[in-house]
Amino acid sequence: MKFYSKVLAIAYLISVVGLLLLELTQFQKVDRLRGQISQSYEMISGRDEGIRLELEYRRFRSITGKYVFGEKLQDVSAGPDTAQSVSHEMVLKWFDILWSRVFSITSIGAEVPEAQHEKFNSLLINLRSSLREVDPLVQQLRPGNLIAFRDIEDTLSPYEEDITSMAAAIAQTRVERASTLQKRLDAALVSMDTLLVSSAAGGVLILTLFGVEAYRARKEESRIKGREARIRFLAEHDALTGLGNRSFLNEKMNRFIEYADAHGEGFNLILFDLDKFKDVNDTFGHPMGDRLLKNAAARLTAIFSGEADIVTRLGGDEFAVLQRADFATSEKMVGEVIDALSSAFELSGNDIRISSSVGISRYPDLSHSADELLRDADLALYEAKRQGRQRYCLYETGMSVAIQNRVCLEADLRHSLQCGGDGLEVYYQPQVSTDLKSGTCKVTGVEALVRWFHPDQGQIPTLDFINIAEDAGLIGALSDWIFREACTDLVNWHQSGFKLHLSINLSPHQLNNDNLASELIQLLERTGIDPNYLTLEITESVDVKDTRKAAKMLSQLSARGISLAMDDFGTGYSNLGYLKSLPLDILKIDRSFVKQIEDKEEDRKLVRGIINLARGMGLKIIAEGVETEEQMNFLQEQKCHTFQGYLFGRPMHKLSVLALLANAEPNVFNEAISLPDLSDPSMTIVDP
Known part of the structure; x- marks a missing residue:
């Protein structure tokens, strides 16, 4: 019995040691898996260069925008009523952080699928180049410096989609890695279950000891699975709304x-x-x-x-x-x-x-x-x-072609404006005044109209590229370019002895610009233009955010001698109070009314009413769209003596305007009505 007892004791001890070693091995495997899953959680939580790059890229652009526009930075942790101003040092700090992040990433490695390595490495190279390009702009950036801000945005915004794509690719790779770790953990747990069955042969003591450890392991497993489920949810759902991403x-x-x-x-x-x-x-x-x-x-x-x-x-x-x-x-x-x-x-x-x-x-x-x-x-x-x-x-099938063409035109227009207006031209339509006593007419002014001659598609319809400019946020830059070009041309005409008046349309973007008055005054001083020869035209349907502020700003320009005209009168929704609040000098009758005055008594009554209203307000009257002698005769009978339309000339190049002025003599109405139009027929464009 002693022999058998010793054998049993030795066998028992050997079993205990073997089971302990096996248990120790399994516990080490679980610990390794626990560490790997913890590491996966940290990576998916964003502690990685790739995801930090996206966060710091967006943070820099947000800080820059708030700094330029004078917005305050909301501190969510400190409460809804606390905010701090964005300083230039803060902008430089986040730019340095972004700079360090971009230049510290040597290459995109295992966190991105191999098929996208070349694309994202190329992204890093191009982004470094762009950061060097905007570095001087960031150093000199000041609040309200919209030109530098637009340059920074135009340089960095093209990378947003690729950086987001890179972060998404990294997140997807990590989700797949976490899934692999989960499978390995499941396999380890299966082995532990096998160990539980084997340990029963070792006796109640071994079974009890291992049961305690198994309970601990299962508890750890539940915690790991909960964390894994949370990781998977964060990777696939929007944190704000809880919806899928x-x-x-x-x-x-x-x-x-x-x-x-x-x-x-x-x-x-x-x-x-x-x-x-x-x-x-x-x-x-x-x-x-x-x-x-x-x-x-x-x-x-x-x-x-x-x-x-x-x-x-x-x-x-x-x-x-x-x-x-x-x-x-x-x-x-x-x-x-x-x-x-x-x-x-x-x-x-x-x-x-x-x-x-x-x-x-x-x-x-x-x-x-x-x-x-x-x-x-x-x-x-x-x-x-x-x-x-x-x-x-x-x-619909045709949408892709039309929108792709529109996107290409937007890019080409942006490039044209960046290159000083390459392909853009300012055309001018004559404004003619008549004198009943002498029976003559004379070109007294011109209206500036923009034209775009695309290098591949030829002339682009004006309304088409104006809509593109408005949708793309380029209308401000386009309007500024028109002002500079037209004012420069007017100065040249004046120096040549032709004292013309220049009319230029104000866009909604310009009327909503608080700095319009100071910018125009600086332009007048820089070009040397006499403000008494400049007329600014606004339409009554223009989208003005603050009419009182706009009226005050226009009054400042009027005080400088600049005239103000209401264009397309009768087609919008302004009331008389709005007209009264503006320092108007001129009322322009819309071509849609002039077109029908030969045939419709309603339009004749309407034109008479507009002229009487303008005369009652002490305003000069200009009739647009005059194309026939009958239209002109009717308007003259109503004491309107300034006209604009095809009867006197289509929009023409500035050289054609100069030639017209140099060769035109006052014409007697009984002999000839229209002034000689010396514009190149190939360059004469129908005004929209």
């Missing part, structure tokens, strides 16, 4: 495509963009903007609440919905969303109103892949905005 949308689109292919059903991708959301952020602050996004997301999910509906936020003020339904159903629900988002949002006692533009693509009827779905829905959204916003558009 772009990565989540891509995954769901691929699943929808697989289901559609298997069952022969289609589905729709719907993109929503909140119109003028930036105005809410600028007016009420970003915390209020975040609350608005949450409320908008709630209204969106309340309507698209079906089991198969997938609602996501792509970023900023853009949302996307995947819906497995026919177009008629989606169309009805999209209308409900547009109405819902147009209703007032009650936020902190404020009635905030926005609207929404919507683009829709459909698989497989119109789009044939996930990339095409996103691209086509985005094109349809762009078209909805172009048509006036607060509406939806379904993608």
